[in-house]
Amino acid sequence: MSRPRPVRRWRALSKPQRNELYVRWSLYAVALMQPVVTFGMVAGSFGRGEVGGAALAVGAVGSPAAAALNAVLVRNGLAAYLGRRPRPRGWAGAAGAVSVGVSVAVLLLGPPAESEGASFPLTVAILTMTFWIATTAVALPAPETAAAAVAGLLLLALPLLLTGASPGSVAGMSTGCLIGSAIAACTARGSAWNAKVVWDLDAARETQARLAVAEERLRFSRDLHDVLGRNLATIALKSELAVQLARRGRPEAVDQMTEVQRIAQDSQREVREVVRGYRTVELHTELTGAASVLRAANVDCRTELSGADGLPAGAQSVLGWVVREAATNVLRHSEAANCRFRLRVSGGTALLEVENDGVPAVPPPRAEGSGNGLRGLGERLAAHGGTLSTAGSGPGRFRLTAELPIDTVEFKR
Template sequence: MEGAGVRRQRRSSAERVESYTRKSVNATYVVFGCSELVLALPGIGRRWDSVLPWLLVPLTVAQCVLAVVVTGQAMTRRLAATAPRPHPWPVCALGVVTALLLAGFGALAGTGLLVAVYLLPAGLSFVTSVLTGSYALLVARRRTVAVIAAVPTVCVAVLLAGLGLNVYGVVVSLLVGAFSTASTAATVRCSAWVVSVVRELAAAREAQARLAVAEERLRFGRDLHDVLGRNLAVIALKGELAVQLARRGRPEAVEQMVEVQRIAQESQAEVREVVRGYRTAGLRSELTGALSVLRAAGVAARIEGDDGTALPPVVQSALAWVVREGTTNVLRHGDARTCVIGLRAGPPGPAVLTMENDGVDAARPPGSGSGLAGLRERLAALDGTLAARPCAPDGFRLTATVPWPSGTAADEASRPATDPVEPAVTS
């Protein structure tokens, strides 16, 4: 039971939609099969020794099973071009079983064992609808689907006319059969189309998440290039000049190498500034960026509480890292649909940042990533803590707590006075 629950939680939204759609189509076939049995079973009750009604029961079950197999293979092929084509024997067997069912119900009506004769057109339309729905995904053109739906409907009308049904009854059976087969074929094809659209949306969502990460890397690389590009070119030129001067024994070579050293030290300082700026991104900008990235990935994200502008810069920097890592985990792990970011800046009390999302992969233990371990080390330097734990039913909550640094204005304001000043006593 536990393994089944884990597998259910690990499935993405697209997989759940596909599973629900397949089960719905299969359930439709089962309903049609049960409707067919409504015509056959009363004949069994009227004459137990008659073989014909008993034969219709396994034929109906076989038709439903073959319809499920053919539809499943055809839908898999339609959703993935690389999937194998449906096996020909279930397709042929379904057609043969359907023909036997039509002939069997016709013979049942001819022997007088059919109790509700007026339901025969509807029952036969159910038989043809199962066939049409299964074959609807095997072809691409709509005209071919229309032909597939029309042929068994006409066959049913001819069968009913041969059984002595009047013209009015034949026309009604044609209309009922045409509506039933056409609606079943359209439902099955639309179901496959919905699943394909959901798959495309899931792929686009994953691509957007990867694109957001790639854009951040490109931005960082562009900043490094802007800082180091010119300085490295100057270092190369001055180094080459120093080599030429040294070969000639000129004292200016030392000056050029000193200049190279100075430029290298400046470049080192500029790189540190770039990295420091990347690492100390403002909390407010990180919150805004997290909302943008999550919403672009299809996650309904919102922020509750303060905006963090009143926090000291060192606390903002630490919590900004939590937001960045938490957003990455939401996009990378699980299949989140909602994400709520809460911030309570204080004082009194410490600053508390929470990130709660659903759609978590239950097979991955909470707090097992190296990113969370790095966050714990970063927060520990500020006497802060980081808690990562699952929450019911399939959610995950990340909580970062950072106390206000001692000596800040808010810390002094929230600290109770321990040495009250006594009023001066004058005599």
């Protein structure tokens, strides 16, 4: 039975994408609360004489318009906060102009401030300004948001005074509205900050995996340089000397070429030792290193070893490569929270399983030339009579299984 399309789309998103979508729609929901509350107040005040029809009409029409602009401001503002586009100051100004206009119009068209029906225009004005300030906090830097909030609330003071409110009441209401708006703005800005932190952590995780690969390449290149640099320089020098001696017909040219041959053979032997040291890994060391790296990336890593101590060095080396490649794949190609390495040895065969969660339903596109790690690992196992298989073990889960004979196949470097 296929899942509904929204569920499939949700499962296809990575964890940072899911978190951003949740934050975005949470802020949309906050913006939509404004017309819902206003419509409720309009419905409750309809037909009552203390609230004029003009004020009700402005609230019923202006509140959805302000909410729609706030929603657009959230959409563009969150993208700007995440560094994907410039700050939407134009949208912030448009939303602010509509919000202030609706608030001032409702206050002027409504009943006087000290009358019985004054709660409707006051509540609509405060709600409209609070929602605008909260969404502006996502789109603009904090100093600009604070300046816009103070300017908007000062503009509300004049219609309040014109409708008969005392200066003390106006100061008290403005202060209360400013405090409420500040709390709402901090909440909205905190949600956007949470989305940014999750994206930054995801980027750091990817960088960590790339640095681990780059460090190993650097070590290998450094070892090759140390081994070959001096010997190649000596070979070049002695070869040039042998050429000069041969042109003069000197018998010493043969001795120089013999020395070149000896140095070349020594270099060949040293290179084999470097490559052997690079290729030879120890299973317990690789497991310890993989668990440490995964736990540093907030992945709960567990190991289950049965019979690992009795494995010959060759088999441990091959399985150590499986552990190394599997840990790299978990870091680079999943959003794993849990990972398990399980080794079982029975009947002359070692079976290593690596299972993790956090696999997106639709894998992200890979760069050209990537994805060769598992292919090379399968070829390495096949050279020793082993097999490598991959399969999903459940929704969002991935399992890599390596099977290696340890008795009937001689290990070759």
